[in-house]
């Protein structure tokens with residue numbers, strides 16, 4: 454489970470997050486939505502120990518990320534692509550990440566295979582396409598067989614087959630009891646896969662619940678999103 458309680462963050466005198474409270478539950482894919490600048494990245498960066506909140510807590514499996522000894526065994530994440538150095542091969546990058554988290558070396562070949570990069574294991578990351586970089590990022594997230602996955606825009610750059618593949622991968626992860634927190638700007642993608650939704654705008658949660666609950670009364674997730682975030686045009690008489 455991933456749990457945020459009263460998360461508040463100030464940048465200077467400006468509150469970019471105000472009392473963010475929500476949970477992403479095991480066995481569910483939770484879609485995390487918000488317009489540009491809503492605070493999604495800020496929340497995920499705090500969850501992954503890359504930033505500190507002014508107030509409140511962000512816990513994964515009941516613990517703050519920074520207290521996890523081998524964090525990749527608990528939570529796999531992908532924020533900005535693969536995070537791998539251009540001069541490294543995919544295999545070397547994963548080997549290095551595995552060593553730093555006490556993950557057995559055999560997992561490197563397993564995840565390369567799982568994300569469809571077995572043939573590119575010895576290719577330098579600098580030569581990767583955008584979609585290959587995304588696949589390597591996912592391989593890194595899966596390396597420690599974590600219970601929780603946190604993915605920011607994971608379908609960016611993936612072709613239709615890749616998008617279908619990642620949908621299946623996330624579904625299977627949730628179906629065996631894993632927690633998936635997934636941010637995306639692609640409404641159709643989120644509507645297709647998310648069991649639960651959290652919508653934020655201006656650093657506040659404006660809707661939370663099952664996809665059916667959040668979209669009830671609207672014709673589509675897109676309509677719900679614009680209605681809830683105030684992004685839609687109001688009809689004027």
Ligand SMILES: Nc1ncnc2c1ncn2[C@@H]1O[C@H](COP(=O)(O)OP(=O)(O)OP(=O)(O)O)[C@@H](O)[C@H]1O
Nearest residue numbers: 464469487488489490491492493494495496638656
């Ligand atoms: N390092 C920073 N210094 C100052 N302000 C920042 C910094 N990072 C983010 N912000 C501000 O915090 C707010 C939330 O930004 P954040 O990047 O978390 O939003 P987001 O929902 O991830 O947006 P996007 O969909 O565009 O990625 C924005 O107003 C942004 O300008």
